Amino acid sequence: MNYMTKKLKNALLYFTVLFCAVSLVSASGKKEAAKTSVESLYEYELDNxxxxxxxxxxxxxxxxxxxxxxxGAIAQTPETAGLFHLYEHMMFExxxxxxxxxxxxxxxxxxxxxxxxxxxxxxxxxxxxxxxxxxxxxxxxxxxYAIREPLLSEQGLDSQKKVVIAEIEGNFPDPARIYSYNLFRTMFPKYPWRTDPSGSSQLVQNATSDDLRIMLKKYxxxxxxxxxxxxxxxxxxxxxxxxxxxxxxxRADDPWSEERERQLSDPLTETTFRVMPSDAISAEQAVISVYFRGPDAGYDEDFIEIASFFDELMDDPSGFYKQTLLGMSELEISDADHIGEGASFYRENGLIMFKAVVNSPQKDLAERAALFASTVTDKIIPQILNKKDIFTKEQFAQVKRTMKDYGYLTAETAEDLLRQVEYWWENASAEFFFKKAPKIKKSDIDKYLNTYISKKCPLVTVQLNTAVYAEQKNSFAAAGFKEFTQDSAYWWKDYEGLIKEGKK
Incomplete structure (x- = not known):
């Protein structure tokens, strides 16, 4: 039986798509659907x-x-960031x-x-x-008609530029946007524009119909x-x-045929501490997160499968990871549901996150965040690597059962199922669905941890209420934390001179 798993980083939502395909042509020469292991799911490929x-x-x-x-963002340069978003709007003009x-x-x-x-x-x-x-x-x-033959008129372009720019600027103060853009800019410093579908207002303002026609022809x-x-x-x-x-x-030339330089696999040279105050966070709790660069779905297929398996192991409420953290009273974590771990699988921008929601944020939060991070890096990961039987056979068996059944059983509608399939088509390839379920061993888990987490420098972030932060601002600074702010969020601020001159 075949499987695919995706974990959504922010929601820690798991789902699996089972898929096994073999292209068929009937005796009459008529193309038939590829067989899949999901009832009523079919795949075809046209000659083009x-x-x-x-x-x-x-x-x-x-x-x-x-x-x-x-x-989308992955295809952007510093001069075209935001134009795919603008093009999307132009499709309706x-x-x-x-x-x-x-x-x-x-x-x-x-x-x-x-x-x-x-x-x-x-x-x-x-x-x-x-x-x-x-x-x-x-x-x-x-x-x-919309996809293949858009008019891309100058009149429509002027209209949609205003709409897109209003969206971009309207989102500037959004705390979730500020946090995620700072996160991506920190973890993907080489090509931050490849993580930013919105781009800058000035880039959108500079765009021409010819720019959009180039995108139409290529992508x-x-x-x-x-x-x-x-x-x-x-x-x-x-x-x-x-x-x-x-x-x-x-059919046209494959826009992805040329070899691309990848994002940095080790973007940080030391453990990096950041804090994000926000009125959207309750004054009764705070969120501590530890990030590592993870496997990229477009390149590291084998590690994606292992990462999915590891995510499920870490989600066990009675497992070593959650029980270790719950046993540390100084962290003040209420229960296992307030602890998470997950890999976000993107084509070139993979991340691994360890997360906890803690109570009493007024009490030594900077020190507790550092303790949480060091517990992950210096205790939990080394013990997993050094203890061969840290996961039981039953835990492995349970994960296999979960990954086998979860996705297609929880897809209540055809749209739900297709959204899952589309995600993997977009981020990896159709072939990713076709692989048989791997027989993950403890040695595979060790290889994954040694490649992406062990002895790597993480990003440690704290999200907390603005008023609570004001009371502890000095202690955060003393512990080496710097703020995630609106000014630090947007990569294009470093390119504003060239952008305003319209250099492309």
């Missing part, structure tokens, strides 16, 4: 390289349609079939589409909505895209429609 994933679920007469493209945003809006209303939206992320851009299943063909046609090509359809549909019919509508889309 376009991937198609179909999840059948007839619980409601609806069809979810998504088109995803591998681009008119195309060859619906020449204005009003025409596109009317087409969406006429279909009774639900949840029409688009998202630009670190590793991909997604366009999606849900339509009545009887209008599947119209829905597929709508996105085909919006079938062999760099995938279509996801789910709901009250039949996979054979979906394939025929997609072939009819998207089959003429011409």
């Amino acid at each position: 390289g376009l991937k198609l994933f179909v999840a059948e679920n007839d619980s409601a007469p609806l069809a979810y349609i998504e088109v995803a493209v591998r681009c 008119g195309d060859s079939r619906y020449p204005s945003s009003a025409d596109m809006d009317k087409a969406v209303r006429d279909m009774g589409a639900l949840g029409q939206n688009a998202q630009t992320g670190i590793n991909g851009v997604r366009y999606f909505f849900t339509v009545p299943s009887a209008l599947l063909e119209k829905g597929l046609e709508f996105w085909s 919006y090509v079938p062999n760099n895209a995938a279509v996801f359809v789910g709901g009250d549909v039949r996979h054979e019919n979906v394939y025929e429609l997609v072939k009819k509508i998207y089959g003429s889309w011409e």
